[in-house]
Structure formats: C-alpha cells, structure tokens
Amino acid sequence: MTAPSAARELAHPAREGIRLEAVLHALSDPLRLGLVRDLDAAQSELSCSHFDLPVTKSTTTHHFRVLRESGVVRQVYRGTAKMNVLRRDDLDALFPGLLDSILAAARAQEDRRAADCRPPRARQG
Amino acid sequence: MTAPSAARELAHPAREGIRLEAVLHALSDPLRLGLVRDLDAAQSELSCSHFDLPVTKSTTTHHFRVLRESGVVRQVYRGTAKMNVLRRDDLDALFPGLLDSILAAARAQEDRRAADCRPPRARQG
DNA sequence: TTCGTAGTAAGGCGATTGTCAAACTTAGAA
C-alpha cells in the first residue's frame, strides 16, 4: 500500500549542482572509468548486474553511487534491476566537450596499451 | 664539489608513462586545478612561491609533487626557486583536447559561480 | 506464499589523502 515505486527514488544532483571536481574524481578510478566507457558505448541504459566486475556486489553499489552523486550517471529502478544511463545532456551542457575528450583519452590509452603488448608477428599478419 | 645542480634533479614520468587516471585524480583537487589554470593562463613558468595559497609551504610542496608525478607539470630548480610549467605538449600528444576541455570546463564553472553571486543591479550597470 | 535474484546498509579494515608543525637544506645576498 505504498505509493507505486515512490519509495525507491534515488537522489541526484540537479544539473547546476554538478561539480567539475566531483566529475573528475569520479572518473579517476579505473573501474568507474570503465563503467562509463561501457555506458557510452552501449548508448542505452544498462543494469548494474550487466557488468562483470572483479569486486563484490556492495563494492559495485558503492562505485555506482559515486557516479550518481557526482552527476555522471542517472539511475532508476526498473523492477528489481537498477538501470544506469550517462547524463550526457547535462554534462555536455555544463562542460562542452569534456566527456568526449575524456572518453577519447581513455580509448587512446587503451589502444597504446594494446599496441605495446602486440604479439611478435602481428604487424605482418 | 658536487656536479653543478645535478644533485637537484626531479623525477618526472616519461610521456608514455603518463596515466589518464592519475591526471584526472591530480586535477580533481580544487587547489591543484587552480594551480593548473594559473599556469595555463600565465603561458610561462611560475615559481611555487608565486602562488598565494591558503595552505602551508609543506602542503604546497605536496600538491606540486602530485602534479609533477602525474605528469601534469614539469618542475626545474632555478636558483632557490622551483619553476613549474604545464606539460602541454605531452598531454596534447597523449590525450588530444583533454587539457583544453578541462580548463574550459573550469572556466565555465567559475563563470556560472560568479553569475550566481551577481550583485542585484549588475545586469543593468 | 515461498523462493531466488538484484541491490542496500552497516560495520570494519588497511591504504591514501589533505593538512599541519617542526626541523632541515639549498642557494643567493649582505
């Protein structure tokens, strides 16, 4: 007899409440940066359980909360799942180009890492 | 009788050793982000003592070391002073557009903050 | 109603962070 799903609202900062320092801090953790990369690539909302992370469920909850409270993602409950989307519109409005250049930087770094571990004959295959 | 100033070399990561996560972490501190903004605006090297910071000398040393060890600034001794420059070339080569978009974001945030505290009649002056 | 899956909350643990005070070093000026 509770209001339908009103009990499971999640607190998000308003667009104007999003702080650059908090965003940079949220993205400075490798695991969280990976989540954001995946969310960006997916172009759709993903549940927390979609990700196969090397940490426990409660640590996963912690990381998603950091992303939500810093304004990087928006989270909503959908049945028993909690769905996550990048707050691209808000971030682009506040900090034009920031998210894209960070994601591009992450890709560039990943590409260099892959190139360094290139197998001996890879160049000629 | 030591080699002239060889004793005061500072360790810096090579360009390839600069990690995105470390850069984002370094810039996620408001005081350090401010230092980087000033260094960018100055377009020249600045000594540590040039900055008027609300912390002690040893805390200042700490913050500049974080910036140096993450690859954001390059530091050299010049007499008794320690000069700082942004490693713009290295950062731009590794992460094109990243530094500029972070600096632009910092400026945008600052501008909004200033606009929010705008005095009553400012619009019409 | 019972059960399983998704996620939360509380608490603890070791490492890191931002800060300081105090004592020290280094280089240039008097």
Add this chain to the structure above:
DNA sequence: TTCTAAGTTTGACAATCGCCTTACTACGAA
C-alpha cells in the same frame, strides 16, 4: 661568514577511499 628566502622532509592527524563480509530489503516468478 652570516643571514634569509624558498623549498623539503618527517611525522602526525582526521577524513576519505576502496574493499570485504554479513545481514538486510524489494521485486518478480513459481
């Protein structure tokens, strides 16, 4: 040589972080 300004080092402190375990809640399916 002495003094001073700039920066370092050490050690401390409280706060935060990333992580875990254990116990819990919320929802949907059987």
